[in-house]
Each structure stands twice: as structure tokens, then as C-alpha cells.
């Protein structure tokens with residue numbers, strides 16, 4: 190995230206647009222916080238409760254928080270019941286509640302209806318209280334966030350300086366306005382403690398957990414803090430937690446350029462009918478993109494689209510490219526179309542890719558029913574910068590950091606570089622918080638790690654480092670570019686996930702799963718009788734599982750597909 194704009198590992202605002210279509214909202218503020226899981230029916234077949242937790246587990250006098258917890262209850266007899274599986278959709282700061290309302294039935298199909306499928310808004314986030322907020326009103330937040338996507342640190346010669354100033358401003362506001370003191374206590378170690386408490390309130394001693402993207406940091410942190418409390422921990426889109434706590438995400442960009450290469454290669458393979466930016470070789474496509482980028486840098490293009498208007502400039506183009514790398518199976522086709530049209534002076538398709546994900550002119554600025562429901566950037570900075578070491582870089586040091594990171598990938602103008610800049614403006618840190626290295630010699634059950642063949646922000650190198658911290662754990666690979674397994678459906682991957690939870694089976698070392706999806710796929714035929722590609726081996730169960738994976742993918746993609754909040 191740029192300081193100005195938080196470019197995160199996920200896109201909350203996407204989550205926001207999804208939740209807008211979600212079932213009717215629920216008045217969390219009408220639920221009384223409780224020391225136990227006192228469930229109330231909510232969002233159709235779900236149940237909700239607000240669980241009281243201490244703000245500071247080592248000093249209960251500091252005060253309390255109330256976590257918004259939601260479950261899709263198991264639907265089996267008591268004898269068959271197998272307890273809760275906790276789910277975190279990433280972010281950091283993603284709303285588990287909003288995500289589960291959409292993804293819940295898919296997750297229950299994936300893991301089995303003997304489990305309660307559970308999620309929660311981490312402390313400080315969304316429906317959990319006290320909520321982190323640097324802004325006095327939603328309107329104030331909307332104005333701060335208004336106007337644009339994250340700027341590229343490479344947009345102009347003073348982008349970094351400007352972003353740093355914005356980061357310092359936000360850091361000062363945060364420190365001044367933290368009247369509830371939540372910021373210090375919303376770090377990942379406390380969320381891990383909350384997960385243990387929740388598990389115990391369910392009547393279980395050990396955690397069953399599925400976490401994606403930032404959720405991998407949460408899972409690994411839990412395993413390091415409570416190694417003997419692990420029943421199952423599945424992490425997917427695995428980040429290097431040491432890098433996270435050291436506030437240096439450079440390693441996370443190891444495979445970013447590989448994903449861009451898969452755009453070039455995939456376009457050649459797809460051919461001109463399916464890839465509008467087609468050239469006969471990958472190099473030719475790469476050169477064509479470089480030329481277009483230079484043209485746009487010199488001559489930004491104005492666009493008026495049905496959802497919004499704005500300018501396709503260097504930052505927007507680079508942002509759109511980077512965002513597409515998170516979800517190649519969804520965005521490579523539209524990206525190619527957008528680039529080809531932009532060459533001809535029409536920026537509308539390219540502009541729409543991000544504008545549709547993040548409706549730029551939307552602000553629900555009413556204070557009813559729940560103020561600050563979507564509290565980005567607070568949710569992100571409070572966790573990301575609160576977890577990390579205190580970054581005291583000068584502007585020159587920030588520039589040196591960014592240029593050094595640029596040796597790893599051409600996309601560190603976002604995320605890697607901008608997160609460092611954001612955290613250099615952040616001043617709220619709690620003494621005694623959890624620190625790297627993240628690992629444990631002997632967890633009570635092996636962790637299962639999933640990496641994709643090319644993940645733009647969670648490279649295989651990060652997963653291997655995590656694996657090294659948890660001897661006995663197992664890693665397997667899904668052969669698809671994109672961020673986490675959930676950006677392309679795979680019956681093979683889902684079968685291993687299911688077996689791991691249900692009977693503890695771990696994949697053989699070296700296992701690679703193929704996906705049931707195609708890059709640059711033709712648009713699905715519409716109308717009655719529409720069928721999926723029959724070349725996939727499938728029975729009815731497979732059809733059902735693919736539908737479940739699609740549901741989960743649709744729900745989590747917004748949260749994991751890059752956050753363009755600010």
C-alpha cells in the first residue's frame with residue numbers, strides 16, 4: 190500500500206461491493222457482547238455472536254473488545270459433529286463475517302457438514318468493537334480515500350516523497366485519535382490468542398484453521414505461539430512471516446514477474462481469437478506492452494465509463510497490470526482487450542477493470558447502522574505496521590529500499606515499496622508483541638501449505654521458508670499462476686484439503702495439482718443447457734465441488750485480490 194493509498198494483499202473495497210450484494214445486513218450493534226458463544230440467527234442460515242475478549246491478554250485491566258463471530262452450523266447429529274473450522278480470508282483486515290456470508294456454503298461443501306464453518310472480524314476490524322478509526326466520520330475517510338488508486342512510486346520523481354508525507358500524516362492522525370487504544374492491541378499475536386479462546390469456547394482444545402494470503406501469517410503465528418494446540422492448520426498463498434514481522438516484504442515479489450510472463454506466454458498459446466493483445470512471441474507482446482506504457486506515461490487518456498470517469502495514466506495502467514496478476518484466470522482476457530483498445534486511444538475497457546472492482550464514487554456516508562463498518566486503511570495499517578518492526582527510515586533510506594527491491598521485481602512500486610513507506614509513517618507499536626522468527630520445532634500436527642506455481646505476492650520461496658520453520662509440515666503445489674489456490678478451481682487441490690481436515694492425510698512430497706480452468710478461457714456459453722468443458726473428468730460430486738469452489742473463489746477473490754484502499 191502506498192502511504193497515501195494502501196496497496197495491500199487484498200482488496201477490501203472489493204469485499205465491500207460483494208457485501209453490498211450479500212443477504213440483508215444484520216444489526217451487530219443489537220447483540221450484547223458475551224463471555225460465551227451465545228448464538229443468534231443471522232444472514233439466513235448463519236448464526237452470529239459477539240465474543241468478549243481482553244484487549245491485552247497479559248493485563249485484563251486494559252479493557253475488552255467484542256469480536257463479531259459468525260458460523261454456518263454443522264448439520265449432523267451430535268455424535269458425528271467434529272467441531273469448528275476457523276477461516277480467515279486475508280487482508281489484513283478483511284471482514285471474515287462478510288466473506289463467510291458468501292463463502293460459507295462452499296466451505297462447508299469443501300470440508301464437510303460435520304464441521305461448524307466459522308469466521309470472525311479480527312479485533313479492530315469491521316463489526317468487531319472497538320473499531321479502529323483515524324477518521325471522525327465516514328465522509329472524512331471517503332475524502333481521504335477519494336480520487337485515485339494507489340500511485341506508483343515510479344509515477345514521478347517525487348512520488349515517494351509525497352507518499353511518505355501522506356504516511357506521516359496518517360500515522361500522526363492515528364496516534365492522536367486512538368482514543369480506544371485498539372491500535373496497539375490489534376496485532377496478529379492477539380488475533381491468534383483470540384482464535385485459541387474461540388476454539389476453547391467451542392469446547393475444543395486444539396485449532397482447526399484455514400487461512401489464505403495474510404491468513405497464512407495468522408496461521409503460522411498461531412502455530413509458533415501455540416505449537417501444542419494445532420489440530421489442523423492449512424495455509425494457502427503462504428507469505429514469509431519473518432519478512433512480514435521485519436517490515437520487509439521484498440521476498441514476496443520473487444515470482445511477481447513470472448506471473449506477468451505467464452500473461453505473455455498464455456496469450457501466445459491462446460491465439461488472437463482469445464487474446465486481443467496477441468503477437469506470435471512472448472517477447473513481442475512484452476515489447477508492445479513496454480511501448481504502450483511509455484505512450485501512456487507521456488499522454489494519459491481521459492475516460493468516461495458507465496461507472497465512473499477518470500484518467501488512464503501510468504499509475505492506473507501499472508496498477509491494473511499488477512492487480513491482474515493476482516487473478517489471471519479472471520482478468521487476463523479483459524486485460525488483453527483493455528490494452529489493445531488503449532493502443533487505439535480507447536481507455537474505457539482498461540479503466541473499467543479496476544473501476545468495476547472498486548466503485549470509485551461510492552460512499553455510504555450515513556452513520557447508521559454501524560459506523561465505520563469498512564474501516565480501511567485503519568484495518569490494514571493497524572495490523573501490518575503494528576506487527577512489524579518500527580521502521581525509522583529516512584526518505585533516502587526508503588528510496589534505497591525501493592530500488593534494492595526493484596532488483597527482485599518490476600512491480601515493487603506497489604506493495605513491497607509502498608508498504609515500507611506506509612509503515613515508516615506509523616508510530617503505534619506495543620512493547621512485548623510477538624516477533625520473528627516464526628516457527629516451532631514440533632507442532633502437535635503438521636501444517637499443510639499450498640503454493641501456486643507463480644504467485645505475485647506469495648512466492649514458493651516464502652512457502653519454503655515457512656516450511657523450514659515448521660519441521661514435519663508438508664507443502665504441495667497447484668499448477669496455476671495467481672494469488673492462492675482460490676483463484677483457479679482444482680478438484681485435485683480441494684481433495685487434498687478435504688482429506689487433510691477429515692483424516693489428517695498429507696500429500697506426498699512433490700505433489701502437484703492441475704487446475705480445472707483455462708487461462709484466456711472463452712466466455713462461458715449462456716442460456717439453457719450450458720455446460721462446463723466436458724474434457725474434465727467429472728461425476729456429479731465433481732460438479733458440486735466445482736460449484737462450491739466457484740462460490741468460495743467469488744467470495745474471497747475481492748479480499749485476496751489486492752487491496753486498493755488507501
Ligand SMILES: *[C@@H]1O[C@H](CO)[C@@H](O)[C@H](O)[C@H]1NC(C)=O
Pocket residue numbers: 234264
Ligand atoms: C440439514 O440437513 C437436512 C437433511 O440432511 C436438510 O433437510 C436441511 O435442510 C439441512 N439444514 C441446513 C440448515 O442446511
Ligand SMILES: *[C@@H]1O[C@H](CO)[C@@H](O)[C@H](O)[C@H]1NC(C)=O
Pocket residue numbers: 343486592595599602
Ligand atoms: C520506472 O519506470 C521506467 C520507465 O517507465 C523504468 O525504465 C524504470 O526501470 C522504472 N524504475 C523502477 C525502479 O522500477
Ligand SMILES: *[C@@H]1O[C@H](CO)[C@@H](O)[C@H](O)[C@H]1NC(C)=O
Pocket residue numbers: 437439440590593
Ligand atoms: C530487505 O530484504 C531484501 C531481500 O529480501 C534485502 O536485500 C534487503 O537488504 C532488506 N532490506 C532491509 C532494509 O532490511
Ligand SMILES: *[C@@H]1O[C@H](CO)[C@@H](O)[C@H](O)[C@H]1NC(C)=O
Pocket residue numbers: 417631632633
Ligand atoms: C512432538 O510432539 C508430539 C505430540 O505433541 C510428541 O508426541 C512428540 O514426542 C514430540 N516430539 C519431539 C521430538 O519433541
Ligand SMILES: *[C@@H]1O[C@H](CO)[C@@H](O)[C@H](O)[C@H]1NC(C)=O
Pocket residue numbers: 688692694
Ligand atoms: C484418509 O484418506 C486417504 C486418502 O484418501 C484414504 O486412503 C484413507 O483410507 C483415509 N483414512 C481414513 C481413516 O478415512
